[in-house]
Structure formats: structure tokens, C-alpha cells
Amino acid sequence: MSELAVRTTGLTKYFGGAAAVDHLTLSVPRGCIYGLLGRNGAGKTTAIKLMLGLLHPTAGSSELLGCDSRRLTPEVRGRIGYVTEGHRLPRWMTIAALARFQRAFFPARWDEGLFGEMLDYFRLSAGRKVRRLSNGQRAQVSLAVAMAPDPDLLIMDDPTLGLDVVIRRQFLEGMIQLIQRRGKTILFSSHILGDVERVADRIAIIERGALRADCSLNEFRSAVRKVRLAVPDGMPDEVDIPGLLHSRRGESELELTLVGVSDGQVEAWADQVGAARCKPVSMTLEDQFIEFTSPGDGRLFEWEGE
């Protein structure tokens, strides 16, 4: 039994000349809620498809529940729930037919009670056809159908994309319900930071197919900081602190965005250049994400937590 629910090692995928996923190495411990963050087109869907063996890597490897992604056995696949991007389901099926179909593959594990509860909670009747459901309702059905077999690992690709506020909240509530059960691992990709902040234990940030950060959410929140300094005129243009993301010059002020830099280090540097009055500027997760993924001078920053 592996300690890790998901592990990728140097996972790479080229489409033509461009790398959609570039030497991605991350690990998701069991029981963790893991948020894969990244902008549109960053490579999140490709990474997930590689993990599920729906795409073949150009290089590198990945494992789900200890099993190589290219050779996932039916038994292991049975323990992995997958909510696909766009929640594409056969349009002709009714919800009941969909449940019957899904259930045939899980004679032992299917939890009819949970499925029924979720349908009730989402106020969906089993007789409705998939093609008559809205995007949000289809997402809810996808979730119910993926959760009912009690998967050990649930992988969701941008599950709340395009959902309205109310449905998104209900969806998250469903996720929390699953989280409350011990030992379940959830890997989900999203670019809605509010959702990630609510439910994730750990996050990974992917940019242009490569991993930029892999740490717990709390660590990220406390590591990415912004400070404002009063600087004398004639300041050096070069700001030389390791861990610098951005520096912005005001009239007699300098604003630095830093990663993993302690107060002491900042003060030491400030003393060095004769700057004074370090004032921390609080940041929202959105601010932190934006600053982290778009360093001013075009460098791509990489940072790893514990």
C-alpha cells in the first residue's frame, strides 16, 4: 500500500513542438485535499489525463494508488472516481439509467443511500434526461455518480467551471461531505481561488506546464509576503534578495513581494541599503497567486514547501 495517492516523476507531454506538461514532479499524500492551481491553458487538464492514463507521456511517469498510470488495472480504476472537464455524460441517459450503468461496475461498493441523498439534496429527479439538465445540474450528477462507488481517490478537473454561485456552493458542500470520510483523497484542479482556499489542504501551482509550487495552503499563505519600505533617494536599482518576486518603485517607497523570506532577512537587507520603516502589506490569496505566477522580469519562479 503506497503512502502516496498520486505521484508524478518528471512527467512531460509534448504536443507538436510545445510542452503542455514539463517535467512535473509532485506528490499527493493519502487523505489530502490537493488543489491544482493554474491559469487557463497552464496544463492542468493534460496533467490529469496523463495521471489517468488517457494520454501517454512523452517522458517521465506517474502513479495512482501505487499503480503505474500507463498500466492501471481495472481494480485500481474501480477505486478512482473521475469528474471530467465539462461533465460530459451520455445525453440520452436518464439519471436513473446513468446510475444503473455506473452501478453495474461496482456491485459491492455502490452506496445507493448516498446517491439518493445527493440527488435529494441537489433536488434532482431520477427520471430526468441528461440532455435536459443545466451545466450545474450535470456537474452535480457527475459528482454524485463519482462519489457513490466510494472511491479512495477522487480526481476532478475544474469541477466548478461555469457553475453559478449557488450551484458552486452546493457542489463544495458535497465535496466537504466526502472530505469528512476518513482516508479519502481528492485531487482537483481549479482557477477559482475562493474554492481552493475553502477546501484545499495542499496546493500545487502549475504554470506553462511546469510546477511552480507544491506546499500546504497555509505555508503558501504565510510565505508569499509583501513589504513596503521607505527608501532614501539614490537607491540602487538592483534589488538583490533571494526570494524576490516583484519590486515596485514609488516616489520614495519600495514595495517588495517576497517568497519564503523571513522578517530578519528583510530587515538585514533594509539596513544594508539604508532603507527604513518596513511595513507589511497584507495580501489575499488572489494577490499572492497573481504575484507568484507573473514575476515582473519574466523569470519563472519555483518554490517548494515542506
Place this chain on the structure above:
Amino acid sequence: MALWIEISPGSHEPIYGQIVSQVDRAIAMGELLPGDRLPAVRKLAAELVINPNTVARAYMVLDEQGLVVSKTGSGTFVADPAMADRDAAELNALSERIDGIIARAMNMGLAAREITRLFAARLKAFTGRRQGGQKDE
């Protein structure tokens, strides 16, 4: 027990910090009395639609601060301040924060007397808002 907790993701304060501040405030205002039981981690997580670990972390921080006491199996209860040990390190930390406020006030140009008056006024207003209005010195 009236305990309304609201959190908003996307704020400057991490979610666990928001919970800590609100419980802190509730205890200070007398909305939570010593011995009151805080909501169960799972229940609060489901209500607020957040990860249970976040709630657990908030409770842990409150425990470390001495505001609550966690009893495994029974839950988390508001601590009795009379019984709590006054941690020297905590008092030190508190003193440093007070120093910071004093420093800022002085930088603004306030004299010592004005600072004292300001502090007394704020303390009076704060305790005046306490429910059950116990008179404090």
C-alpha cells in the same frame, strides 16, 4: 449559546485566522462564557463549507493561546481565565504588541498623557459593549 461565525475566502486574513479572531472576540465580549462548548469541528466545517482541518487548526491555535481547552472525546470548551496559567512568554508577546502601539502613537506625535487617555477611553468603550455588563477596573 450565540456564536455566529462568518468567514470569507479571498480576504487578507487566512480562514483559520478569521475563526480565531471571531472566537476571540466572542469570548472577550462575553458572548461565549467559560465552560461553553464550541461547535464540533465537523459540524462547523460543514456549515461554513470549509475543510475540517482548517477548523481544527483554528481550535488548536485558540488552545495554544489558552482561550479554549480541548478535551479529546468531549469537544472544545471555552477556558476559565481564572484557572489559566499566565504564560510568561505570552505576557511578553502581549507587552511587545503594546510597545508597538505606543511607538506608533508616539510617532504620530501623541504625548504620554494623551496615550493614556486614549487607552482608557478605548477600554471603557470595549467593556461597555460587553453583554451582561460586569464592571471591570
Place this chain on the structure above:
Amino acid sequence: MKFLALLKKELRESAPWIAGAAVLFVLVGGVLLYDRIIDMRHYRPWGLDPGSSVPAYSLIEPSPLDDVASVLLVLSLALGLVLAGRQFWMPTFLRTWAFAVHRSVPRLWVLLAKLAAAAIGFVLAPGAVWTLLFLFASKTASLPYPPRPRVLAEGWLFVTLGLIAYLGTALSACRAARWYTTGTFPLAFAAGVVLLAIALPGTAVTCASLAVGLAVLLPQLVVRFGAKEF
């Protein structure tokens, strides 16, 4: 249990096309046959009375099911293209491959369910209808002579050609190559087999080309589907 669920799903998805083909064939084939029956009522083979069983006539008399057989061929080929399109192109278009393939069964089962559904479709729509029309032509008193059993067999060969068209289209859909490079090779190959089978005389040649077609296309399809990226 699991395979049955897969098969039921594939059948349900292909059902409209199979039913449509069956209905179309019944109507067109029935009309053509009826037409021929009317024709033949007015025709008398020289020196023979209705009911006598001299086989010589069959050398110069066209079978009453000739036209129907032509329709059968076209219909089978068309059904092959359509079924393969529904089973292998539509999921790409509708983006439902992930749903179909991420299952607690070996991936081969998903393919086998599709093949089984197609086979059932061919047996039912062109196959069974053709057999019924043949039986009708045999039993009816309106025709001066029944069609030869050989005609029935040839019709079934046409149905198998439809299967070849199906496999060629399916393989084209499963290959990663672009259509303008080698992507259409399987389709071209299938077309070649079909042309060979109908152009060259002799049942033996037809059966041989069918066998070659199946032997080439089927294993390739199994391999390609197993390696397909979604």
C-alpha cells in the same frame, strides 16, 4: 454483468441507426421485390409451366432478388460507415471518451462491446431483413421459381462487406495519424477489399478477400484502440 452494461449502452446508442436501416431496407427491398413479382407474373420461361423444377433456367434468368441485393450491398456499406461513425467519432465530438474508457474493466471490453453491438446490428438490420425477403421470395406463389440458396449466401457476404467498411472506418478513427497523411489508409484498404470482393467473379475470391480484410483490420483495431489517447 459489467460487459452486459457496456453492451446495452452501445446497443442503445446504435439502435436508432440500426432500426432506421432495417425500416429503410424493408421498405425499399419490399417495394423492389414486389415490383419484380409483378414483372415476373407476366413472364413465362419458354416451354415451362410454373411449378416445374428445371435448373437450367437459372443460368439465363436473373434472380428476382438482384435489385434487392444491390440495395443490400449499398445499405450494408452505409450502415458500416454510420455505425463506426457513431461509435468511434461521436465520442470524440461529444467529449465522452473519458466517461466511457475510465471504467473498472479492461479497455478491450469497451471495444468488444462496440464490436458486438455492431455485429448484432448487422445481423438484425441488413441480415435478418434480407433473410426474410429471401424467404418470402421462396415461399410466395407469385414467382414462377424460387431464388437459389446461393443468392441468400451471397447476400450475407454483402453484409460482411458492410462489416469490413465498419472496421475500416473504426480503425481510421482510432489511429493517431492525420487524415491527410496516413489516417485514411484503413478506409482505403477497406474500400479496396470491398471492390475486390464485388468486382472479381467467384464466391471463393469474395470469401478470400473478406477473410484477408478481417484478418488485417480486426487485430489492428484491437491494438490501436488499446493504445489510443483520449
